[in-house]
Amino acid sequence: MTPLWTAQEVAAATGGSASADFAANGVAFDSREVGPGDLFVALKGDATDGHRFVAQAFAQGAAGAIVSQPVDGPHVLVADTSAALDVLGAASRARTAATIVGVTGSVGKTSVKEALFAALDRSAPGAVHRSLKSYNNHVGVPLSLARMPRETRFAVFEMGMNHAGELAALTRLVRPHVAIVTAIALAHGAFFADEAAIAEAKSEIFEGLEPAGTAITPYDSPHRERLIAAARAHAGQITTFGRDPAADIYAGETIRLARGTFVSARLRAARLSFTLAPPGEHWVSNALAILAAVEVAGGDLALAGLALAELEGLAGRGRRLTVVAGDGEALLIDESYNANPASMRATLAVLGQEKAARRIAILGGMRELGPDEARHHAELAGPVMAAGVGAALLVGNEMAALAAALEGRLDLVHVPDAAAASAAAKSMVAPGDVILVKGSNSFGLASVVAALAGVEG
Incomplete structure (x- = not known):
């Protein structure tokens, strides 16, 4: 098998000097993730210096390292390891013949990235690459690029931001042939004047489009014209998706099923009827964006429909677990990874569609909402x-504002942190319940999911 990187290729890409020959089949900057044959990039951060973990990386089987100071073991010496990771990602992008898709949005970008990967993998099994986890920032994107195998046919990269200008830098590194904006909502609102400013920042993804590239945007968004105007300056084609028949990619008939949704979609050059496994109106929108990208990229639409029918929820993003509840069982919906007002409303709507003896909402606070934070929390009372x-x-x-808005309207417990929530949750759940767990990731509600699932510790 052709290696991902040789010492000479790394040195040529980064302008560094190799101490010895080596061949690497993976790239990592977290020493805990290093496996046999990996290239370890010793990044210097505010909290720690990756050079402290070079020996550990070699002990775990690293083939070589990128460092800015000499170390024991095969390495490429560079002036700046962060800059070296950037140029290694750029070199990987320059050598590939793959069709590249970039994904951003206020909500849904990781789910769309994973589902699009699954859809394209049906067309080219084993030849599709994507960002792992939520590696979507100034470090995660070049890492994901650097990990792209030479033989890749399709690649999907997630890109995120919480300040203007960040996405522009990432998309110019990725240089997508297809750029998707999933949706615009109030996320990272503390850093932007309003949603329009968020839409402007998200539209930066179009700045990196390859010549004649395609921009895929939500038609039903109140920021539609702003996104289209931004795309027009860089895209060879603009494709909209939504529930409005005026959208290029349109979901006509939808029927809620016992598991998921039946969708009849009109695409640019085809019609496709399929079953969408994840429930909720937001997932219908996600599926339309995914199919738009598959069509543009040249993937197999029928096989993509099969992939959407078999999608499983991701941990923290819609995974469903059956958990022990007293002398019976309960259904747990794990949405613990992140939250903003739009995603809270969408997942509460999904909870409301579930047949249950009782519905329980375990909700953590929403971060980075700015001066209207209390109002945004209180306004969740209606959807609850x-x-x-x-x-x-x-x-x-x-959550104090929501607690006040719900007082006296249902059984209510308000606790300070995830540890207290774990203890309270286990005493609340009864057979036949359906439980939604959702909140900003910094609240650590994944520990509540683990406690209810019996896998804590």
């Missing part, structure tokens, strides 16, 4: 009640 929630467990100081 509309979902038919019988009991709510609220976590964190941010």
